[in-house]
Every structure is written in C-alpha cells, then in structure tokens.
Amino acid sequence: MFHKVWLQDMEEQLNELKANYPNSTVTERAKWQKRFLELKQASHLLLESWAKIEDKMAAISTEFPEIANDEEIEIEEEFWLHESVVRQFRQGQGYYGLTMFREAEGFFADVVEEEPDFLLGRLYLGLSQFQRKDWDPAIHHFQLVAITATQAPFLAFAHHMIGCIRVNQKNEQAAIKAFVQAIEHDKENADAWFNLGASYYRLQQYHDAIPAFYHALALNEHDWxxxxxxxxxxxxxxxxxxxxxxRLASLEKTNHPQVMLSLAHDYEEMGQSDQAIIWYRKLLGHPEHKRAAYHGLAWNYWTQKNAKEADLWVKKGLTLYPNDPDLLFTFMWIKLSEGNTKRAEKAYDTLPEKVKNEPIWQAMKMRISTRAGKFDEVSNMARDLIDQEKPMAQAMGYYHQGRSMLETGKIPEAIEHFQLARRKAIKWKEPLFYEGVCHLLEGRPESTLACWEQLNLT
Incomplete structure (x- = not known):
C-alpha cells in the first residue's frame, strides 16, 4: 500500500536528519532545517487529505446506511463513538506515529473534551504529554484511567505509566507501588517487571530487584x-x-561495549588482571571507551609489576587524551612508585586549579609532597581534607597526616591518625598496613601481625 511506502520513506528521511543535523556546519544546518519543514508540510498535507476522505466516507455512510454495519464505530468494549470523534482520534494517532507529540496532543485533547469517558483517547493524551515530559497533566490522565477503568489491560497500562512518571520525578518508592499495581492487573507485563527491578536497584534493594529481573527474563528471554x-x-x-x-549472557545478546567495560572492572576487583587486560584490549575498538581502555591496560599491567607495558599504555593514552584525569593520575602514581617525584610533580602542575581542589588530587599532591620531604605542606593540606564533610576525604586527610608523621618520626601520633583514617573508611587497607609498620618500628611485632592479618596478604 502507498501509505506504508510513504511512512517508511518518511521515517528514513527523519532518521537521516536526526543523525546528520547535530554535527553539521551552519550552511548544512540551513539545508536540514529546510528539509524538516518540507517533511512537516508533507505530513500535514497527508493528514488533511486523510481527514477529507474520512468526511466523504461519513457522508456516504449517512446517505447509504446499509453500506456500513453501523453509523458509529466501536473502539473499545461497550463504548461507542461518533464518526467525527473517531476521525479526530485517528488524526491524533497519525501525528503520534510521526512523533509530532504537540500536534497529537491537540487532537487527543479535543477527543477527551467531547468524549471524557473514552479511555483510549485519554491514554493517548497522557502518552503525548509524557513524551513531551509534561509530567503533571500526564499523570492526571493516567490516574483518571486507573480509577475509572474496569478492564485489566487499561488498568495495567495506566499504573505502569504512572510508575514511569514517578521514576522521572525521582520518586522511586511511589514508582514501585505503581509497578506492583500494574503487575497485579497483568502478571505477563515484562516491562513492568523490569521497571520494578530497576527501581529496587536504584534504591540499592538488590534482594528485591533480583526476583523482579528473573520475572522479566521469564517473559522475555532476550532482554539483555x-x-x-x-x-x-x-x-x-x-x-x-x-x-x-x-554479564556474558548479556554480552552475547547485545555485544554492547558497556558490558565489556563492566567485565573488565569485575575481573579487576576479583584480582584477575590477565582477564581484565583481555577485555580492555577489546574496548580499544570502541572509540567512546578508548580512554577507559588505555587507563585499564596501564593500571593492570602495573599491578602485574610490568612497568614497561604500564608506562607504554599510559603514555599512549596521554598522547591521545592529554588532559584525562584517570590517565594523569595513573601516570603520576607510576612515576612516584619509580621514585621519579619530579616527573609526577610536573604532571600535577599541568592540572587546572579547579581540579587541584578535588580531594583525590589533594591526596595525590600530599603523596608527592611527602616523597619530596615537604611535610609542612602535607600537614596543611591534610587539615583541609579533614575539615571536609565526606568521610572518604577525611580518611585521606588522616592517612596523609599519618604518613607525614611517620616520615618525621612521630610514631604514636602517626598510629592515631592511621586508626582515624580506618574509622572513616573501614574497607581501606592502606592505613592498616602503615599502622602495622608503626608498631613494628616501636618493637610490637604482635600488634603488627594483628594489623597485617587483616590485609589477607598472600
């Protein structure tokens, strides 16, 4: 049919416009703007022609009643609409199908005004407003459907859309309630199960999220x-x-680079640097993740004590991305570990002043200053971190204050600061190691052993 060919051609042209417009030059943008107006006029013309045809069909039905089964059309069970309302509804659907949601909203608003009990029209009105991120009027229409509908599909859909709006409004608890209600009316609703799991996940309620995702997969086994x-x-x-x-099941379905990056991070955390390197190498073929790949390769080769490969990859990364903070941090860490304090300090000096004020970079500066013997500078910066609100920033302040005190022979004070760092960041092991060093220096090997046994050193 002609309309199918037209719709396919229209969709292809809109996709081409969407792909090319953002990166086009000023001259090219004028061309794309003209093309968009032409497409919009064409769609208006088609819909107007469609409306005229609907009017003629209505006139013929009136003149020759026997040609149609009924003068009016049944749209949903036990609800009857006049032909003119049907025409408005179909015009709205046409605009909605072309993603022209503002125009669609106007037609659906007229439908609802004439037939306020026509639930499908109200749903489409709410959907048009949802697509335009007009949350308050959209949720009003979905709530009305949820209150007045008697059929399970309408109830399930309305509650599901209420949940989606609550997610966009950052109200996850209300979203969960709505998704549960949607599932009560339609237990085969895979989208509702998935969104329920996602809301639980964002609330860090992982035990509740897991069964919801299993339900979603039971209904759609391809949901990566x-x-x-x-x-x-x-x-x-x-x-x-x-x-x-x-992770691997998801990767098999989609081959998405984000899954590869997650696998690399997983193997890092498991201490399997060989496997992490394999996945970071795969990411080199995906431009949007190249920075992470260079950083991951450098860091994992470093953990393998392969300084040559680590240095090679971090320098490759910095050649392409000279201002990348992760690459710069790794470069400085490597240089400090090599004893090349001057190279680390030189790299640090290239950072913008705003970046230097971030806690992680203050901690790096304190590490550099400690190596350089600038203990007064370290002490002043550590106090600034200790005065911050975030526990991790405070932990870094106490840790570096302790390192400075250890270097200057103030062992009891150093122990106290390493212990304070541990209280602020319980899972951080480095302060525990240096506390053990302090006990060893003071002739308390049993205390050193008690500290280091907690490190799981192998």
Missing part, C-alpha cells in the same frame, strides 16, 4: 538489560560466578 542488571545486583553481593554468567 535485565541480564545486565542481574549481574550488577550480584556484583554488590560479591557473587562473582553469577556476575560473570549474566
């Missing part, structure tokens, strides 16, 4: 996003076998 979320839930529980299984 549900698989990915499942792997992320298991990651928080450190159930690495399940993490890897669902």
């Amino acid at each position: 996003e549900a698989m990915y979320y499942l792997s992320s839930c298991y990651r928080h529980h450190k159930e690495w076998n399940s993490v890897t299984y669902w």
